[in-house]
């Protein structure tokens with residue numbers, strides 16, 4: 001089959017041969033949104049692993065183990081998000097500079113906070129990723145992009161459940 005020329009020279013991003021029934025405009029919008037989800041997820045992964053290393057106090061055993069379960073889940077989540085961006089014909093961001101520019105959540109504090117402050121920061125992080133994911137859900141849905149909608153649904157369930165568990169820890 002003959003290779004078609006790039007549809008447009010306007011974009012810096014070339015997506016030769018992507019013909020999956022989602023317009024280039026929608027694929028660009030969804031990939032941009034997923035890039036923000038990826039940046040948030042990676043940033044939250046790193047903060048959670050940082051807190052696994054640096055947590056102190058009487059809750060050490062519980063939080064050290066809980067943070068490990070959480071960072072492992074987040075680490076496993078970045079790959080399907082990045083690969084969905086690639087499936088839509090766009091490059092996946094993968095540098096600290098790009099993640100810093102795209103993320104809605106801040107980097108981990110330089111000085112390790114107290115244990116319960118760590119829990120509060122992670123709870124806010126999971127809520128922030130949920131808001132980022134929810135923000136692009138309607139775009140994916142309206143574009144008929146079921147794989148992205150399914151991925152976002154799975155990520156929303158995880159982040160909202162984790163935020164609840166962290167909120168529960170913060171309650172007296």
Ligand SMILES: [Fe+2]
Nearest residue numbers: 052053064068
């Ligand atoms: Fe460890």
